Structure formats: C-alpha cells, structure tokens
Amino acid sequence: MAKLDKILRQLTDSPHNVRFSDLAKVCDQLFGQPRQQGSSHRVYSTPFADDPRINIQNKHGLAKHYQVRQVSRAAARLQETVPTRQGAAA
Numbered sequence: 001m002a003k004l005d006k007i008l009r010q011l012t013d014s015p016h017n018v019r020f021s022d023l024a025k026v027c028d029q030l031f032g033q034p035r036q037q038g039s040s041h042r043v044y045s046t047p048f049a050d051d052p053r054i055n056i057q058n059k060h061g062l063a064k065h066y067q068v069r070q071v072s073r074a075a076a077r078l079q080e081t082v083p084t085r086q087g088a089a090a
Helices: 001-011 020-031 067-081 085-089
Strands: 041-045 053-059
Touching: 001 020, 001 067, 001 085, 020 053, 020 067, 053 067
Parallel strands: none
Antiparallel strands: 041 053
C-alpha cells in the first residue's frame, strides 16, 4: 500500500512525468480490472454515476497528463466516499 500512496502523491505533484505502468497499477488497485485493454487504451469503470469511466492510454511509456489528473481526482473522490479503516476504528 505504501507504493500505491507514493504513486498517488506523484500523480498530484508531477502529472507530466508519470509512467503509464504506474498509472495502470493505481487504476487496477482502485477500480479493478479494466473493462477494455489490449489496444492503445485501457478503460476502467468507476462507481460514480456522473463520471462512469476512466480512460488511460500509453504514449511512449508515459501517461497523458490530463488523464493523470483525471485519475488523481477520481482517487481523491473515491477516498472521500469510502471510509478508511482508521476512521472506522475511531
């Protein structure tokens, strides 16, 4: 989980320099397996009715910065809606 937290920090600190493989790991952890992969795009389903999908694509080994920001916003939103274990114990 520490590696995931490190990558999530990188998404917000430096969205222009994120490896596609790191972004895919984050999406796999947060949203499950992509509903489409194998082409130039990976499409993930999200639990949000107003924004039901995350689409990422590989551009020479890096993720596109606007897609990195989209994943970062979705991750923050997901963390707001899902209670944490620490919060549940308090």
